[in-house]
Amino acid sequence: MEQRQELYAGKAKSVFATDDPDHLILHFRDDTSAFDGERMESLARKGKVNNCFNAYIMEQLAAAGIPTHFVQRLSDTESVVKKLDMIPVECVVRNLAAGGLVKRLGVEEGQALNPPTFELFLKNDALHDPMINESLAETFGWATPAQLAEMKALTFRVNDVLKQLFADGGLLLVDYKLEFGLFQGEIVLGDEFSPDGCRLWDAKTREKLDKDRFRQGLGGVIEAYEEVGRRIGVRFD
Numbered sequence: 243m244e245q246r247q248e249l250y251a252g253k254a255k256s257v258f259a260t261d262d263p264d265h266l267i268l269h270f271r272d273d274t275s276a277f278d279g280e281r282m283e284s285l286a287r288k289g290k291v292n293n294c295f296n297a298y299i300m301e302q303l304a305a306a307g308i309p310t311h312f313v314q315r316l317s318d319t320e321s322v323v324k325k326l327d328m329i330p331v332e333c334v335v336r337n338l339a340a341g342g343l344v345k346r347l348g349v350e351e352g353q354a355l356n357p358p359t360f361e362l363f364l365k366n367d368a369l370h371d372p373m374i375n376e377s378l379a380e381t382f383g384w385a386t387p388a389q390l391a392e393m394k395a396l397t398f399r400v401n402d403v404l405k406q407l408f409a410d411g412g413l414l415l416v417d418y419k420l421e422f423g424l425f426q427g428e429i430v431l432g433d434e435f436s437p438d439g440c441r442l443w444d445a446k447t448r449e450k451l452d453k454d455r456f457r458q459g460l461g462g463v464i465e466a467y468e469e470v471g472r473r474i475g476v477r478f479d
C-alpha cells in the first residue's frame with residue numbers, strides 16, 4: 243500500500259490517504275495536548291507506544307466481535323485503517339467518577355457508578371466538545387436514532403471486554419471515550435484506544451496511569467502508558 247497526501251493533522255495523529263480509496267494510514271506522533279490544545283508537548287516514544295497499544299486493544303475488540311476500523315500495524319508509528327465516514331459525536335462511558343463528571347456534578351472522585359454512565363459530546367474543538375444528547379444529535383443530523391442506539395450498545399460491549407482485560411492487569415478502567423464512523427453503511431469503531439483517551443488507575447493504590455498524568459503535571463506519562471501496556475500484554479517491539 244502506497245502512502246499519498248496528508249488529509250488531516252489532529253493534535254496527536256496525522257491521517258494520510260493511500261492508493262486504495264477504502265484505506266487510510268494513521269501516523270501516531272509524539273505530540274501530546276491537553277485543554278483543547280492549550281498545552282502541547284512532545285513526549286519521546288509516545289507515537290510508538292500509542293500505536294502499539296491501540297493495535298493491541300483493537301485486535302482484542304475485534305476478537306470479541308466488535309467491528310473496528312483497524313487493519314494492521316504498518317511500522318512503529320503507523321497503522322492502516324479502513325476509511326470511515328466519521329460521526330462527529332464522542333461516546334463516553336464511566337465506571338468510576340472522575341474528570342468532567344466530578345467537575346460538573348460535584349460528586350466525589352473515585353465513586354463507583356452503578357450502572358456505568360453513558361454520555362455524548364459533540365466533537366468540536368472551538369466549542370470545547372460540548373455535552374449533547376440523542377435529541378440534539380438527531381435534530382442537527384449528527385447521527386440518526388438507530389446509529390446512536392448502535393453506538394451506545396457497542397460502547398457498552400467495549401466496556402465488558404476492556405474492564406476485564408484491564409482488571410486482569412490489576413487496573414481499573416475508570417472511563418473512556420470512543421468515536422465511531424460508517425463503513426459501507428455499518429457503524430464501526432474508529433479513532434484510537436490508548437491511555438490518551440481513557441482513565442486507568444492501579445486497582446490497589448489508585449495511582450493514575452493515563453493522560454491525567456500529563457493534564458495534572460504528575461510526570462512519568464509515557465512510563466505509565468508502558469507500565470499499563472506491559473500489564474495487559476501489549477508488545478512494544
Ligand code: 5GP
Binds near residue numbers: 419
Ligand atoms: P472527561 O469528560 O472526564 O473530560 O473525559 C471522559 C473520558 O473521555 C476521559 O477518559 C478522557 O480522556 C476521554 N476524553 C473525552 N474527550 C476527549 C478528547 O477530546 N480527547 C481525548 N483524547 N480523550 C477525551
